[in-house]
Amino acid sequence: MNNTEIVKRGLKKRYAREKRFRLYGRCAVLVGFIFLALLVVDITLKAMPAFGVTEIRLEIPLDRGSLDLPAEGAISEEMLSAVNYGGLIKKSLREAFPEVSSRKEKKLLYGLISSGAEFTLADRLRAEPSLVGSQPLEIWLKADDDVDTFFKLGSQTSRIDERQIEMIAALEQSERIRVAFNTTFFTASDSREPEQAGIRGAIVGSFWTLLVTLLVSLPVGVAAAIYLEEFAPQNRLTDFIEININNLAAVPSIVFGLLGLAVFINFFGMPRSAPLVGGLVLSLMTLPTIIIASRAALKSVPPSIKEAALGIGASNMQVVFHHTLPLAMPGILTGSIIGMAQALGETAPLLMIGMVAFIVDVPGGIFDSATVLPVQIYLWSDSPERAFTALTAATILVLLAFLAVMNAIAIYLRKRFERRW
């Protein structure tokens, strides 16, 4: 038996092995795709209920008698504030279900409507005082979150009573209950009640935090990159700086949180939970990303341009600021946007510096207590109410949408301004 025969005998096995190996490779790529698809589909499905909100139509009597207002004369703002709106809603509910009489049943009936409904009603009246005294007002008011979950998902949750289900069925028959688009989710801030909770506070908090991050890390990062790429002498100090930058890029984010807590809050006494501290911590985190991207962009500017400028008498500094930096700017901006996207999704260091507080107000500046989108996700994912799961998933979708937009801008910038020399 010669060598050729030996080789030929083994060939079939070897080709089979080759095919198998290739299949493993395909499977590996597929695993990544499948997981990505699962993640996106799962979260989208979980988020869907949060974009709708169940509302119940009530007829609220608005004659002066039932509002407890004087029969004659002008109506002031104060008088409107003093009206017992909760009482009005309850009365209207009782009228809608005249058969309800026992205390326990009444309590169940009142539980159909969200506790925030009276504020909706009050706001409506304050905006339109002319409604007073006219026809009874037909208004869609938000249902309680348990009713909401039941009505949208149809599942039997333990928190909803048999009697309430009957009431909902009755409402449905008379077309007095509907699912509307949930605008509250975008206009309100955090709340203990899922149907009144929204992400406006978190979005504004993220905006302030990112603003601080950008204002600190972009100038410092670009300046550092310019120094290292254009001016730094080859010595130990420069080496040390480069080693530090590389290591900082790999330090776990939570350690930056510890730094922020120990240095910014305990040593410098900056306010806890404030976007200022969050932004500073995140800028230290994104600094390596920006420095590395900026250096690559500066390096890609061809030396001929610098030499031409030097040749007609520009100083080194003038070469950098008049020629190299403007030409490298698209690359620097692309890197910075990607760094900002990382900062937008970062959670762990912000937990350390106290941005996990329950904050109802929309932050008005970088010194106010605030929370950010990813932390809001973390906070809500902990809540036991089922409705919060949907809110969490919806917030994730919003966060992912922001990230997608930022990355798309970065890709567009790169495509639009990328120059091959």
Place this chain on the structure above:
Amino acid sequence: MQTSTLFIVILVLTLLAYYAGLKRARQRRDIETLQALPSHYGYMTAMLSAIPAALLLLGWSMFEPSYLDRQIVQHLPASVLEQSEDRVKLVVNNVHLLLAGGGTGEDTELRPAAEAYLEARRESRMLVTVLIVLLGLSGVVFALSRYLTRQHARRRVEAVVRLILMGCSAVAIFTTIGIVLSVLFEALRFFESVSIIDFVFGTSWSPQTAIRADQVGSSGSFGAVPLFVGTVLISLIAMLIAVPVGLMTAIYLSEYATTRFRSIAKPLLEVLAGIPTVVYGFFAALTVAPFIRSLGESVGLDVASESALAAGIVMGVMIIPFVSSLSDDVISAVPQAMRDGSLALGATRSETIKQVIIPAALPGIVGGVLLAASRAIGETMIVVMAAGLAARLTVNPLEAVTTVTVQIVTLLTGDQEFDSPKTLAAFALGLMLFVSTLLLNVIALHIVRRYREQYE
């Protein structure tokens, strides 16, 4: 004046100084004898105005609060000062509340301190305003003096700019020093109350310290071994997923896939790396963990709802693109000649990959895997949301374990006294985390760099 007003004052004075310097240089009749462009003279006077004033403002806004607090302490009644330090801090806070208009009425003895505070604040603000205006005017004054146009303004300006650039690049050093000092300092304070041997080798972790000394279990125990084991267990599961899948993905994409498939698949997989970890945490806790639990129940296994397996699998998926892109780089760096040589000898592609390319790329791949491992160890949100809280010393992936990062978060969120061993323990854990990831990174970078030299 407020800090923001002072900032605007500095800005205005700087602009003024710039125009004064510019004008002055342009007005020279023998303008061609100037050593620099007129704008450089403007920059020089502007810098002279802005930099000292801005530094003063920065220093003042950093140290003013503690200076004013000291004024309060000095004017507190002696009965308060005799009490413990924490108590004094509390009283100082009460004074601040009083100043903010939230006084309770029974704090008349704090009034003198509050008034001293207001007085000191007025004085310090007055002083700093005067100083800033004077410093800010220095540039304008210099612009008006005869010395201005005798300077080589460009060189001066460029030297200062260069210093600023250098300072910015030194921020990286300061950050590292800040991290080391902050975790080291607090960790050392922790080791004053808990011995380092107990911490590193102790097997019982229950940081609950009681409020009263006589309560049961008041001391708390800080043996970190269960945390280390939990961290390693979850990271190991993650690596078991990420390394084979990531490596095979890299091999397939760089050796088999068409350019078109590669140009679609690579960015799609990189999306996995761009998804925030809190999203993975949510997915692990609400989808993967219940799924594994019900799967286990269907075959009769008792799976904890916060099993290490769920957190590990999701973390593994998160790291896949990390491993695959690092391996992709090193595999592509293997010279084409080696592939061609192997193929010419009659080896199939898979044999070439297994026997030539992988061994050649191995150091780089190992480096990448180490980097991925350090990322797994330091990952926080997935484990905070999907792993357990109670420290249990086990290597069973179906049970709930806790990790170093989870404990740091639980110890530091919530309103605790900062000086208790409980919060200081978080810094000791942070030190362990920082040191171990740093070691992994240094080794990985070292391996990658040495490998690169071989082929370039």
